[in-house]
Amino acid sequence: MDQGYASALPGSAAAMGNPGMPNFIKTNGLILNNNTMERVNITTNTVGLVFKNGELKRVLSKGSHWLFWGERVQRFDMTKAFAPEQDLRTLLAHEALASLLEVVDVADNELVLVYQDLRFATVLTAGKYAFWKGVGGYRFICADTTQLEIAEDIDRNLLNRQPLYPYVRAYTVESFEKGLLFIDGKFDRLLESGNYVYWKNNTSTTVVKADMRQLGMEILGQEILTKDKAQLRINFTVTYQVVDLVKAVVHNKEFEKQLYVLVQLALRAFISNKGFDELMEGKQDIADAVKSTCASKAETLGIRLIDCGVKDIILPGDIKEIMNHVLVAEKRAQANGITRREETAAMRSLLNTAKLMEDNAMLWKMKEMEHVEKIAEKIGEITLSGGGNIVGQLKELFSK
Secondary structure (H helix, E strand, C coil): CCCCCCCCCCCCCCCCCCCCCCCEEEECCEEEEHHHCEEEEECCCEEEEEEECCEEEEEECCEEEEECCCEEEEEEECCCCECCCCCHHHHCCCHHHHCCEEEEEECCCEEEEEEECCEEEEEECCEEEEEECCCCCEEEEEEECCCCCCCCCCCHHHCCCCCCHHHEEEEEECCCEEEEEEECCEEEEEECCEEEEEECCCCCEEEEEEECCCEEEEEEEEEEECCCCCEEEEEEEEEEEECCHHHHHHCCCCHHHHHHHHHHHHHHHHHHCCCHHHHHHCHHHHHHHHHHHHHHHHHCCCEEEEEEEEEEEECCHHHHHHHHHHHHHHHHHHHHHHHHHHHHHHHHHHHHHHHHHHHCHHHHHHHHHHHHHHHHHHCCCCCCCCCCCHHHHHHHHHCC
16 A cells, blocks of 8 residues: 555544545555445444355454445344355355354254253254354254154253154153054064153154053843743943053954954853753853853953953843743742741641640630630620629620
């Protein structure tokens, strides 16, 4: 720069438009009017990028700077991620800018968890990202989503929150349940109660759960013919528990339906081989027989039979009417038998009394006086007519 001209450096008299100086400056052999220059200030934790004709010219740090004709500046907060309007790859070709940035390149099969000041901030998908160095306290954890399992260094509390939740499969097995994990249609392992999370990728995962508590099953309205061709309708109940979930679900299809058919067939087989009267006398025998028949077969389904029972035996209308007649006849016969027994006992008692009275005149007289007393209790008044002895007349009334 010629010493005969004013300096174009920021802060010089010419640059400040001092009235005592020329209204132009000369730099690198070019004469510029100072009215074409603009002064900008860059604050703390801010970076300015100066562009001219869409091309990055220089990087401005904290302080006061001058922009020449045709230049414009973009300011960026260093406490936030670098998100320029221009293509990031093109900007990173500028060495001064690249030295200030930490670049995170995320592949198609990756997710990057971003922590700022020890707090989770966001998740990055496939692409190229840049963050300012030295400000914000950034930390990055890369996760390979081609793997089904989620690494231990990722906080499980973040997996059910946005923005990470859309990339996660979550399953819950309750305290009274167990689950089976299938990967790509193949059984993998048994899951105890708890929460399980896996990356959402092209690997298919399915969790099949089952209730491990005691369960009840109703077998209703079974119309069955007995051995003597009487038609019955039976309601039956079964209490069972799943003890081997792998055997029940993996080795058998629809184990509950199989158990239903198993008990149904055993119930029909037992009743069809028994007469009507036998069944009416031993309802508990039905339950015991069905349980003993089905217990071992239920074990092949991974099920333990706990109890069986007959809830109802419903008779058809004609059989019910016959049974009512039989019941009435039985009760009448029982009543007649009781009456005859009482009459016989009474006659026997009279016979014994007569024999005693026959052998004992005093006993006869006492019995006679007992009847006279009963007759006297029924008499309201006594009328005597004629003369004679009153005592003799009374004697004639109460004696032969």
